[in-house]
Amino acid sequence: NCGIYFPEIKRDPGRYLHTCPESVKKWLRQLKNAGKILMLITSSHSDYCRLLCEYILGNDFEYLFDIVITNALKPGFFSHLPSQRPFRTLENDEEQEALPSLDKPGWYSQGNAVHLYELLKKMTGKPEPKVVYFGDSMHSDIFPACHYSNWETVLILEELRGDRDGKPEDSEPLEKKGKYEGPKAKPLNRLSKKWGSFFIDSVSGLENTEDSLVYTWSCKRISAYSTIAIPSIEAIAELPLDYKFTSFSSNNSKTAGYYPNPPLVLSNDGKLKTK
Template structure:
C-alpha cells in the first residue's frame, strides 16, 4: 500500500532521496547531473586511468576483423544527457495529457536525471520497477519513488523472485527507456500521493477526470503507446532534435578520424541502423560532414543500411530494398552493381548483408548500444562479433573509484558472513547501510551493473553475450587496428586461493 497521502509536490518528492553529500551546494542544478553531463564529470579527475578503455569478456583479435559495423543511435550518434532524456520525458507527459486525456496534474511532473537507471523491469501487474539478477531474484523494488522492502515485498513476490514473463514484465533495455522509466514512476507516485486519485486493487480512479479508471497495466500501455507515437508515428522527438542538433547530439571530431583510420587499414565499414533515411541522413551529415553537404558522409561507409528492424534483422529473412536518394522513397533494388558507392539500402537480414560485404560472419565486429537487439540476438543467431557501447560506463567507473572504501568494507562484511552466517543478525544493519550508501553513489536507483555486490540482469547478460564493451565507440581510436583483446582469467570457485590465504590477504578485523 502507498504511504499516507499528503500535499503533493512532485519536485520535492522526487528529490527527497538524493544523497546530499554528493550535491553539497544548495544552489546546484540537479538537472545537469546526468550520466554524460560535463558538469558532473568536471568535479572528477580527468585522468582517472580507466577512461577510454575497452573491456574484454571474450578473446577478440582485431587483426581477423575485416569489417567494422556500427549502429547509429547512441553508438555513432551520442545523445547528450540529461538534455535528450529531459526532451523525451517532456514530450511524453505532454502527449499523455493532450492526446491520451490524462489528468493535467501530469504536466507538473519534473525530470530528475539521478532517478532512472537502465535495465530495470516494469511489472505491469503491481506497477513496480524491479532490479533483478539473471535468475529473477529481486535485488531492488520501487513503487513510484518508494522502496518496497521486507514483508510487503515478500507478499507481492514469494521468495523475492519474478521470472521474465513477457506478458507481465517489460525490460527497460535501452537509453531511450530512461524517460519511460521516469515517467512511469512519476505518474505512479503522483497518483498514489494525491487525494484526487482513489486507490483500487490494481490502480486508481481519477475523481477529477470523469472517474476514469486506470490500472497499472493500462498506464504502461498508454505510456508505451505514447513513446511509440513521439518516436515513430509523429516523429516529434526526431523533429525537435534536428532543429537543435548542437543541444541534443554530441559532435566529436575523432569520429571521422576513426572511420578514416579503419578504411586506411584495409577494413570495410558498415552502417546498420533501425532509423529511417531522412533522420539518418541529417544526423550523419551533422556528425561527419559540413551540414550543407548532405550525402558526403556516405563515403565513410562501404555499405549503408537503414530501417534495419533489429532484432528481426538477425532472426528472420527480410526483403532488401533500396532508398532513392533523390526522392527518399524506398523501392526495389536497382539492377546495378551492389558495391557502387553512395547507395543506401533498406531492411534486409544479416545473411544478405554479410554476403554483400564479401566477408565471413566471424570477420564482422558489430558495435551497438542495445544489449538485446544489437548484441544478444546477434550472438545467438549469427557469428558476428560484438562491441557493446554503454554510455553510462564512465560515470559507473568514476563512482566505483570514489566508493573504493565502501566496496572494500562491503567485501569484508560479506567475507565474514561467508565464514560465520550466525553473525548476520548482528551485522545486518551495517551491511544494509553499506549497500545503501554504495548504491546511492550511482544514483537514486543504484548502479546499472550491480545492487551492492550482486550482479544485475543487465550486468550478467552483458558479461555472457558481449565480446567487448566500452563507454563510447570513439574509444576504438585508443587501440591499434590489429589489437588483441584478452579477457582476464576467470577462476572457478574451486580454483580460487584457500580461504585462509584470502583471509590473510584482506586482513579482516572482525571486531
C-alpha cells in the same frame, strides 16, 4: 516533417546533438584505409539518418561507409529469414522494390543479416569474413548480432563513462592508451537510489546470515553476449588498429572484457555470486 520531435531536431540539431570527435572520424578513415569494410546499420529511416549523420559526422559521411542500411528494424534484422525481411532500394528516401539478394555495396533499407553476410563474403573473397559489430542496445544490437549471426560484438555502455575517469591504468604503455578529447565525461549515477547498481545487487540472506552480492541480470548479459564493453568509441579511437583487447570469454571472466577497466563496483569480483 510530422509531429513535434522531428521538425524540432531538423530546425535546430545543434541543440540536441553533439558532433563526432575528430579522433573518431580519423579512426573510421584509418579503418577504411586499412582495407576494412565499414557498415552503418540503423533502425532509423533514411531521411532521419541522413539528417543526424550530416550534422554529427559531416556532409561527406557517406564516404566513410561502404554499406549504409536504414530502417533495419533490429533485432528482426538478425533473426528474420531473408524471405521475411528482404533488402529494398531507396529513391529520394522512399523504399522501392524488394531485392532477391544483395549484390553490391550501397545504401539500402530494411534487409537481413544473412544476405548482408553473403555480400561481405563476395566483397572480401573470404568464406567466413569476421564481423565486429558495435552497438549500444543489448536487445536490438548485441544479443541478436551474437546469438543469430555469431558476430563479435562491442557493447557501448554509458554506465562505464567517468568510472576511474574513463582512462586506462597508468601502468599501460602510453602508445596503447585510448584518450578523450575535451572535457571529461560527467560520471553517471551508477548507484540509483531507486534501482540500485546496474552491475550488482544485494540479496537478503536467511536469518542471522549476511546479505550477499550477486550480478544483476544486465551484468550477466553483458559478459555472455559481448566480446568487450567500452564507455564510448572515443575511448578506443587512438589505440593502434592491431591492439589486442581482452575479451569476456577469456577464462570465462565476467570482468575481463571491460575496457579500459571493470566498473569499480565489480572490483570485489571474487565475492560475487551468480544466481
